[in-house]
Amino acid sequence: SLGRNESVHRQGSLAFSLFGCLLAHGELHNNKLNQLSVNLWNLSHKHSYCDTRTSVSKTRRDIHYL
16 A cells, blocks of 8 residues: 555656646647646646645746746
8 A cells, every 4th residue: 555655646746747847848739738738737636646726836936937
C-alpha cells in the first residue's frame, strides 16, 4: 500500500509538472494538446495530489511570469 501511495503521489506530481510545461510552451489551440493538458490537470487532482485552490494560484503565478 505504501508503494502504491508513493507511485500515485509521483504520478500526480509528474502530471502537474507536465501540465505546467504544456501551459507555458504548448500550442493549446491544438485540440490534442488542449485535451492532453485537461487530462494531466485531472490526473494531478484525481487522488488529491493537488489542492485545486493552491494549484490554480500557482498556475496563475506561472502564467503571470510568462
